[in-house]
Amino acid sequence: GIQVEQSPPDLILQEGANSTLRCNFSDSVNNLQWFHQNPWGQLINLFYIPSGTKQNGRLSATTVATERYSLLYISSSQTTDSGVYFCAATGNQFYFGTGTSLTVIP
């Protein structure tokens, strides 16, 4: 199956800082999503991005399918951005990475 690796595993930021989260996948994928898992465990959709670049407010994402990676950018981070960020890829099956745990301190 597809291996999905995320880095860094943990990240601590001062409020207002910017960050880049990375997702590498081992094979070609048909679908790729980024999620934010809030402290209550709910997975919140951030981006559906099998290729290209999208932006939504302070968040943006870029997937380079030919090089098998995706990046999530968080600008001007806020304490409410804290939580775990997952990427999930689907080829023939469905695979999640192990996540990046983000803590934003005031």
Next chain:
Amino acid sequence: GAGVSQTPSNKVTEKGKYVELRCDPISGHTALYWYRQSLGQGPEFLIYFQGTGAADDSGLPNDRFFAVRPEGSVSTLKIQRTERGDSAVYLCASSLQTSGRIEQFFGPGTRLTVL
């Protein structure tokens, strides 16, 4: 509109008992997925339905786990003879499936604790 809902939100049971977990997908979504998430891990795929049929059940860990979706909407995940290792959060997701695009939307999960 309403999102994916799951009931119960929490379930505590004793080792050896039978449990059922329910998922109500977003109306009109033809595909439904079950995942299991252990503490500190990413969700792990269990089974995927397209309509009423299980299109891929390769993630079910053993024959104690079974899922149904008899009318192509609500799904029930059934676990027989529960073991302490089954304790986890069970997540359900649904999606449209149009021209290969699969964008999954998740429910809040059911936290299962096996004592």
